[in-house]
Amino acid sequence: MFEIVERQEMAQGTIISNWIKAPKIAAKAKPGQFVILRANDKGERIPLTMADSDPAKGLINIIYMVVGKSTALFKTLQVGQFYQDVIGPLGQPTHLDKVGKVICVGGGTGIAVMHPIARGLKQAGNFVYSVIGSRSKDLLIMEERMKAASDELMICTDDGTYGHHGFVTDKLRETLEKHKDIALAVCIGPVPMMKFCCKVTKEFGVKTLVSLNPIMVDGTGMCGCCRVKIGGQMKFACVDGPEFDGHQVDWDELNLRLRSYLVEEKVSYDQFKAGHGSGKCSCGS
Amino acid sequence: MSEEVKAPKKEKIPRQKMPEQPANVRRHNFEEVPNGYTPELAMKEAERCIQCKDPRCRQGCPVEVEIPAFIAKIKEGDFEGAIRKIWEKNALPAVCGRVCPQEVQCEGMCIMGKKDAPVAIGNLERFAADQQRKHGRDILPPKAAPTGKKVAVVGSGPSGLTVAGDLILKGHDVTVFEALHLPGGVLIYGIPEFRLPKEIVASECHYLERLGGKIEVNSVIGRSETVDELLEHFDVVYLGVGAGLPVFLKIPGEHFIGVYSANEYLTRSNLMKAYDFPNYDTPIVKGKNVATFGGGNVAMDSARTALRLGAEHSYIIYRRSRDELPARGAEVHHAEEEGVEFLFLSNPLRFLGDDATGRLTGVECLKMELGEPDASGRRRPVPIPGSEFQVKIDTAVIAIGAGSNPLLTKSTPGLDLNKWGYIVADPKTGKTMKPRVWAGGDIVTGSATVILAMGAGRLASNSIHDYLTMGW
Ligand SMILES: Cc1cc2nc3c(=O)[nH]c(=O)nc-3n(C[C@H](O)[C@H](O)[C@H](O)COP(=O)(O)OP(=O)(O)OC[C@H]3O[C@@H](n4cnc5c(N)ncnc54)[C@H](O)[C@@H]3O)c2cc1C
Ligand SMILES: Cc1cc2nc3c(=O)[nH]c(=O)nc-3n(C[C@H](O)[C@H](O)[C@H](O)COP(=O)(O)OP(=O)(O)OC[C@H]3O[C@@H](n4cnc5c(N)ncnc54)[C@H](O)[C@@H]3O)c2cc1C
Ligand code: SF4
Ligand code: SF4
Ligand code: FES
Numbered sequence: 001m002f003e004i005v006e007r008q009e010m011a012q013g014t015i016i017s018n019w020i021k022a023p024k025i026a027a028k029a030k031p032g033q034f035v036i037l038r039a040n041d042k043g044e045r046i047p048l049t050m051a052d053s054d055p056a057k058g059l060i061n062i063i064y065m066v067v068g069k070s071t072a073l074f075k076t077l078q079v080g081q082f083y084q085d086v087i088g089p090l091g092q093p094t095h096l097d098k099v100g101k102v103i104c105v106g107g108g109t110g111i112a113v114m115h116p117i118a119r120g121l122k123q124a125g126n127f128v129y130s131v132i133g134s135r136s137k138d139l140l141i142m143e144e145r146m147k148a149a150s151d152e153l154m155i156c157t158d159d160g161t162y163g164h165h166g167f168v169t170d171k172l173r174e175t176l177e178k179h180k181d182i183a184l185a186v187c188i189g190p191v192p193m194m195k196f197c198c199k200v201t202k203e204f205g206v207k208t209l210v211s212l213n214p215i216m217v218d219g220t221g222m223c224g225c226c227r228v229k230i231g232g233q234m235k236f237a238c239v240d241g242p243e244f245d246g247h248q249v250d251w252d253e254l255n256l257r258l259r260s261y262l263v264e265e266k267v268s269y270d271q272f273k274a275g276h277g278s279g280k281c282s283c284g285s
Numbered sequence: 286m287s288e289e290v291k292a293p294k295k296e297k298i299p300r301q302k303m304p305e306q307p308a309n310v311r312r313h314n315f316e317e318v319p320n321g322y323t324p325e326l327a328m329k330e331a332e333r334c335i336q337c338k339d340p341r342c343r344q345g346c347p348v349e350v351e352i353p354a355f356i357a358k359i360k361e362g363d364f365e366g367a368i369r370k371i372w373e374k375n376a377l378p379a380v381c382g383r384v385c386p387q388e389v390q391c392e393g394m395c396i397m398g399k400k401d402a403p404v405a406i407g408n409l410e411r412f413a414a415d416q417q418r419k420h421g422r423d424i425l426p427p428k429a430a431p432t433g434k435k436v437a438v439v440g441s442g443p444s445g446l447t448v449a450g451d452l453i454l455k456g457h458d459v460t461v462f463e464a465l466h467l468p469g470g471v472l473i474y475g476i477p478e479f480r481l482p483k484e485i486v487a488s489e490c491h492y493l494e495r496l497g498g499k500i501e502v503n504s505v506i507g508r509s510e511t512v513d514e515l516l517e518h519f520d521v522v523y524l525g526v527g528a529g530l531p532v533f534l535k536i537p538g539e540h541f542i543g544v545y546s547a548n549e550y551l552t553r554s555n556l557m558k559a560y561d562f563p564n565y566d567t568p569i570v571k572g573k574n575v576a577t578f579g580g581g582n583v584a585m586d587s588a589r590t591a592l593r594l595g596a597e598h599s600y601i602i603y604r605r606s607r608d609e610l611p612a613r614g615a616e617v618h619h620a621e622e623e624g625v626e627f628l629f630l631s632n633p634l635r636f637l638g639d640d641a642t643g644r645l646t647g648v649e650c651l652k653m654e655l656g657e658p659d660a661s662g663r664r665r666p667v668p669i670p671g672s673e674f675q676v677k678i679d680t681a682v683i684a685i686g687a688g689s690n691p692l693l694t695k696s697t698p699g700l701d702l703n704k705w706g707y708i709v710a711d712p713k714t715g716k717t718m719k720p721r722v723w724a725g726g727d728i729v730t731g732s733a734t735v736i737l738a739m740g741a742g743r744l745a746s747n748s749i750h751d752y753l754t755m756g757w
Pocket of ligand 1: 034044045046047048049050063064065066067068069070071072109112113212213214215216217242258259262265266269
């Protein structure tokens with residue numbers, strides 16, 4: 001059992017941050033790695049990136065967007081309550097080498113995934129430009145933490161309520177034009193965002209890392225559910241990734257496979273919304 | 286009176302059939318197929334054993350269960366005596382009685398099989414174990430005094446559980462590390478409920494804990510901790526991580542939604558209980574037309590799971606013919622009874638799908654014919670040119686074998702691996718090239734059987750005990 005010791009709602013309750021007691025995982029966690037969580041006996045195994053960790057206190061931090069049944073169920077968990085299972089750290093850590101100048105682009109909850117990577121790149125001695133974006137000002141997360149993790153922070157909102165009015169790709173292009181010596185881009189966010197960021201960086205010939213989020217089950221390379229096509233080769237995101245060379249990713253295939261259970265997900269979420277709170281719920285919380 | 290003088294000719298008892306759920310009922314539920322012997326049936330079947338002086342059946346059992354001895358106890362109605370006899374050699378009889386390929390092991394050698402049907406050794410073993418679990422006294426075997434030695438077992442499949450059980454009884458302090466959230470290995474995530482109820486696996490693991498062993502789930506060794514880190518606080522490490530790597534067909538269209546590896550399909554259904562979705566949260570594609578590729582136990586389990594998930598047609602598409610099916614006889618028989626449709630001598634070429642929705646719509650195959658025998662002695666299937674045909678399916682399950690999962694081996698320097706990535710270990714002791722590290726089960730032999738994985742565990746536990754007590 002893994003206790004929640006701190007909980008925060010962000011972006012008007014659409015995004016939740018939890019600090020969870022998991023000393024063994026905290027001791028090992030590196031930027032870019034993820035954990036798999038299960039709320040209870042009937043729960044699904046849900047992969048979430050560690051946005052931060054505190055080995056001294058034995059804590060890990062997850063930040064997730066509420067998108068369906070399982071994340072909605074997670075949202076009901078309060079401080080002092082428990083996740084039944086937390087497994088990790090999983091996946092390959094990011095290579096935090098010194099390459100000079102880097103640009104980190106994060107969108108939505110991707111900002112949370114990006115944060116430890118940006119911080120790590122800065123600590124490794126790189127000059128870090130960061131671009132973070134969301135649909136509107138209220139939905140933007142982690143501005144302060146990203147500011148601390150970057151040398152220069154740019155903000156974009158789709159509706160112009162804060163920072164640059166437009167997509168993160170605008171600022172990405174602008175920065176790459178201004179600073180021809182940027183050696184690496186890291187882009188993390190929704191699939192379309194990563195896909196378009198990669199289009200831009202490809203024009204500039206800048207190597208680009210992305211973090212992929214296919215549907216997973218075990219997270220140990222046993223089931224093959226998380227298979228993605230990288231440069232025409234089948235890779236398992238949970239063990240070979242989740243980070244890959246963005247210019248090699250077959251985005252369309254990833255997008256299709258993410259839609260595998262649209263029907264079932266709706267059934268599950270609708271049942272949850274109808275049952276939870278009415279006291280007739282089977283979710284166990 | 287003259288009739289009474291002549292001893293009545295002993296009536297020949299036929300092999301006792303185990304009562305089972307009718308095929309048309311069971312194909313719609315996940316409950317166990319055979320119900321097990323009643324005590325009367327078991328005692329009657331036990332009478333069929335002629336108690337050979339030099340029992341051939343025992344030679345057929347990889348762990349040499351004292352078969353005539355335990356059968357004699359059942360015949361007498363001493364069921365506790367029977368299970369004690371079995372436990373001397375086999376720690377998981379409820380499992381083995383259900384899943385061993387008896388027809389090529391113990392029963393395959395039974396002398397009765399020469400003229401008649403062999404004694405139903407597997408059924409009797411299962412009976413003794415079930416009887417004990419359900420009605421027996423709560424007996425624990427005697428345990429040696431603590432040695433103060435610490436053993437880490439990685440993987441909680443049958444080989445890891447055997448090593449753990451043996452070494453706990455010998456007084457060592459054993460911790461089992463399991464990557465998944467439940468222990469049992471393939472027994473819990475792979476083999477379906479209708480063939481091996483999970484309650485049995487849980488009870489075997491619980492037994493280990495009652496003996497004093499520790500099981501740490503959610504521990505992915507190689508990530509959570511490395512083997513070298515384990516060696517810092519354990520005297521020895523046993524690797525029983527199985528062959529958990531899915532093999533794909535490597536044909537076009539494997540990305541379509543509805544194409545599963547057998548590992549994923551069975552894990553979703555068994556471990557995550559997707560068959561009970563949305564009561565349980567994990568979904569699975571419940572196809573109307575399902576094709577499973579392969580011919581082993583894994584393929585039978587997948588095709589029969591598909592029926593239970595509501596498939597109208599569940600096909601098995603296999604390259605060779607019925608004679609070459611490597612699955613247990615009982616599984617093929619049960620699958621046929623339940624209505625699994627076999628397409629023999631057929632090889633998949635590509636999956637067909639709808640590019641807009643990403644969903645699988647069919648598979649194109651090629652007909653094969655049997656040619657010359659290959660190295661394994663089986664006749665090699667050769668394609669018949671121009672014989673392409675298509676099958677309409679919405680779900681495909683690939684069950685053509687498993688490979689070695691590199692997650693642990695890659696993070697463990699000093700292990701010797703063969704060209705397929707399996708760990709090289711001494712077949713007599715399970716010792717690897719790495720000091721203080723033993724290995725056994727599927728990660729050494731490649732996909733094999735429960736009892737062979739347990740046999741490897743037994744050899745390793747003997748060797749580990751020698752090392753811990755005598756230093757070699
Ligand atoms: C390595 C990795 C790291 C991730 N990190 C984060 C993170 O830090 N923050 C965050 O908000 N999200 C993250 N995700 C995505 C997150 O796992 C999904 O949003 C979550 O599983 C949705 O579950 P649900 O039941 O709430 O929604 P559902 O209604 O089940 O699904 C909504 C969508 O999420 C995706 N999804 C569903 N089930 C899974 C699954 N088992 N594994 C992966 N994706 C699934 C599908 O595309 C689906 O359409 C990560 C995913 C991966 C693979
Ligand atoms: C669907 C199916 C049906 C089968 N049917 C039969 C049958 O009828 N009869 C029969 O005799 N055999 C059958 N088999 C084969 C049999 O189950 C295996 O040969 C046997 O389970 C192998 O045992 P094992 O202990 O070596 O490994 P496994 O049972 O594979 O267990 C290995 C365990 O190690 C864990 N693990 C892996 N990596 C790590 C890590 N890094 N850290 C921690 N834990 C880890 C895994 O999660 C797993 O729980 C079947 C197999 C399958 C898949
Ligand atoms: S362990 Fe398997 S092979 Fe041995 S007697 Fe039992 S069923 Fe037969
Ligand atoms: S070979 Fe058959 S008849 Fe003989 S002891 Fe074994 S089970 Fe009994
Ligand atoms: S999630 Fe199963 S192999 Fe990656």
